[in-house]
Amino acid sequence: MTLSAVAVDAGELPLGGGLLTLLRPALLRVAPGGLVAVLSRDRAARDDLQRWCQVEHHGFLGSEVVDDRGTQRHLIERGRLGVPRPEREAGLPLALQEDGHLLAATVLDQAPFPEHADPHTGFAPRGAQVEPGGPPYPVSLLDxxxxxxxxxxxxxxxxxxxxxxxxxxxxxxxxxxxxxxxxxxxxxxxxxxxxxxxxxxxxxxxxxxxxxxxxxxxxxxxxxxxxxxxxxxxxxxxxxxxxxxxxxxxxxxxxxxxxxxxxxxxxxxxxxxxxxxxxxxxxxxxxxxxxxxxxxxxxxxxxxxxxxxxxxxxxxxxxxxxxxxxxxxxxxxxxxxxxxxxxxxxxxxxxxxxxxxxxxxxxxxxxxxxxxxxxxxxxxxxxxxxxxxxxxxxxxxxxxxxxxxxxxxxxxxxxx
Ligand SMILES: [Fe+2]
Ligand SMILES: [Fe+2]
CATH class of the missing domain: 1.10.620.20 (Ribonucleotide Reductase, subunit A)
Known part of the structure; x- marks a missing residue:
């Protein structure tokens, strides 16, 4: 589900030592223009996040101290470039057969074929989020x-x-x-x-x-x-x-x-x-x-x-x-x-x-x-x-x- 705002508690993790691992998926959960609040006790986080946001085309809106342990809340606005937000809501669990088998036909029912496929999605499986700008693949059977x-x-x-x-x-x-x-x-x-x-x-x-x-x-x-x-x-x-x-x-x-x-x-x-x-x-x-x-x-x-x-x-x-x-x-x-x-x-x-x-x-x-x-x-x-x-x-x-x-x-x- 796409949200308008999400909060992430990164504890003392430095930017390159785990903070981004939490932040990047959080950004994918909000629509472009949506907000992610990062709670962090890492002293360098403010400068690091500011630089990273600039490179990745997200907006760094500012920081404030929120408690007496030095925890800061950094506010980030998701940029309009980069990976598109998920098009689908979270999926339903796949229905198993009575004998516990899981058929390819069941997967196809839940993720049907497109009318027309775009060669720019390469080998991305149907249903994956595809970063725009990939090269066209030499496939000709598209309909x-x-x-x-x-x-x-x-x-x-x-x-x-x-x-x-x-x-x-x-x-x-x-x-x-x-x-x-x-x-x-x-x-x-x-x-x-x-x-x-x-x-x-x-x-x-x-x-x-x-x-x-x-x-x-x-x-x-x-x-x-x-x-x-x-x-x-x-x-x-x-x-x-x-x-x-x-x-x-x-x-x-x-x-x-x-x-x-x-x-x-x-x-x-x-x-x-x-x-x-x-x-x-x-x-x-x-x-x-x-x-x-x-x-x-x-x-x-x-x-x-x-x-x-x-x-x-x-x-x-x-x-x-x-x-x-x-x-x-x-x-x-x-x-x-x-x-x-x-x-x-x-x-x-x-x-x-x-x-x-x-x-x-x-x-x-x-x-x-x-x-x-x-x-x-x-x-x-x-x-x-x-x-x-x-x-x-x-x-x-x-x-x-x-x-x-x-x-x-x-x-x-x-x-x-
Ligand atoms: Fe044969
Ligand atoms: Fe045959």
Missing amino acids: RAHVAPPDVARLYDQAVAAQWDASRDIAWSRITRLPDALEWSVGQLMTFLAENELSALYVPSKFIPRLHPHFAEVGMFLATQVADEARHIDVFLKRARVAGGSLGVSSVTTSHSLLSLLQIEDFTEAEFMLSVLGEGTFIDLLRFVERHAPDEPTFELVRRARADEARHVHFGLSHVRHALAHDAGLYGRLEQSVRRRAATMSAVGGVPTPIQDALVVLAAGGDAPDRISRGHEAFRELLHEMHDNRMHRLEHAGFSAEQARTLSELHTPNFM
Whole structure:
């Protein structure tokens, strides 16, 4: 609470030996022009305070003796320069969960995001009092509407609670070498998954330093996403090699597709492409691998990765819906972005053939000719499922059914 006058008893403390430690916070408690009375028995205090006030642009109004022990009362008027007075009243205590946990979402409720953030506040946490005159920081993501969906702190809390360990949490010892065709299929798919996961590590990472720190929860969520993707890369590469298998082919189609993702410089556009379209489609791919997993540990590691991806898609959808609700022109820009990417991909053909073959063999459970047609059928169904689910996600993001169909059909054949 801001007061009009405050008294400080400094006893015998000299100015540089503790008096200022009491005086400075007292000055912050009064508004500019407000008064602080300093009671002191230090003989030098009067001269010292006078000089200090001059340097710090406060007014020294005078001194008087107030008792027979030599105590003096020095009167100081708070200056109009310097640290601004606190904008907020004293806060309420943060509400704990029933289990005693304290969520980031609770903090965000009490200290909400600003509409627009000022680059001059640097790394000052949201809610801190900032001395004016600081240098501008090179951050470009400054508007809540294009940066911070309302449920980001809740998603961060979920992400932190859901972290798992790619070393300990998978029963690696229970994986044995598969028949050659299946072992090849798993190695090829894990190579492809890890390659796409690398793009999902790089793309969100590059936006973290562009975020204004007042939207820290967004950076904190992206950090959990980056940690998730690191774990996915780890777990998929381990699965490829654990039973003596090797990595498969990295195709030119995938390379073109992931480069076009990496080159997106607009945060919302990147979230849309990576998380709504790419990771959304990836969820269907992971579900397919899970359904046809050759052993229980492979099922389990893919299931865990898919649960993480669901959170990334959720954040992407939240982000895009929030931005679309505040910016009607965004529909057109996102559509253009999908069309540009489709144009760069038009020369490179459909789903990379090693991936097609690996998915067919996985679904067939091997390369026996009588099973392969079943695998083919499952692969074709997967493509339909991906398209249908992409359309649903696009409609959920706020696109019309017709826009959703067009955009889904233009999506990269690389899935991500
Ligand atoms: Fe991932
Ligand atoms: Fe992801």
